[in-house]
Each structure stands twice: as C-alpha cells, then as structure tokens.
Amino acid sequence: MRKILLPALVLVLFASTAGPLTTPAAMAAAPTSTLNARASPPGRVNLNTADAETLKRELSGVGLTKATAIVKHRQTYGPFESVEELLEVTGIGKTLLDRNREKLRVD
Numbered sequence: 001m002r003k004i005l006l007p008a009l010v011l012v013l014f015a016s017t018a019g020p021l022t023t024p025a026a027m028a029a030a031p032t033s034t035l036n037a038r039a040s041p042p043g044r045v046n047l048n049t050a051d052a053e054t055l056k057r058e059l060s061g062v063g064l065t066k067a068t069a070i071v072k073h074r075q076t077y078g079p080f081e082s083v084e085e086l087l088e089v090t091g092i093g094k095t096l097l098d099r100n101r102e103k104l105r106v107d
Helices: 002-017 024-029 032-039 052-058 064-077 083-088 094-103
Strands: none
Touching: 052 064, 064 083, 083 094
C-alpha cells in the first residue's frame, strides 16, 4: 500500500504546483495579451443595448420581470441618457441602482 501511495502523493503534489505561469520567469515570458486579459476589469452592461436576459444575468437583484421592465421603458421612452434614469423604471429603486451602479453604462 505504501509503495502505491507515495508515488501517487508525489504526482498529485507535482501536478497541483506545476502550471504554465507559476514562476516569475514564466510570468515575464508570457505574452502581454495573456496577462492583460486576466487583469482587465469586467465589462459594464450598456442599458441602451442589453437585452432582458443579459440584464437579468449581469445585475444583482434584477430578475426577468425587472429586466423586461427596463427594456420596455427603453422602447417606450427612448435610450437612457444617464444611469440615474434607471430610477424611472417601475420596480427599480435607489438601493438596487446603487448596488449595480459600477456595472452599468449608457452609450
């Protein structure tokens, strides 16, 4: 039993610590685009182009009903000119807006 466990343990330890970018030298040799892709901040949701499914998925506290209300408001009244205008949508309050403000943009 010991003869099997020791090599298996060594293999598991080696596999868990070995990776393509684990050493500083490997990090320096990595392509810049690979490093930037990991470090870049996530995109923001555009209130004027996002569909209901995207709004539901990306925004905290927004389900399909509120997401659909946002899209309908945009279709009825035109594009949002600021993130603050989201408060005009039925079911969206200041707390919900504040929770998601950093995830939102209008273009």
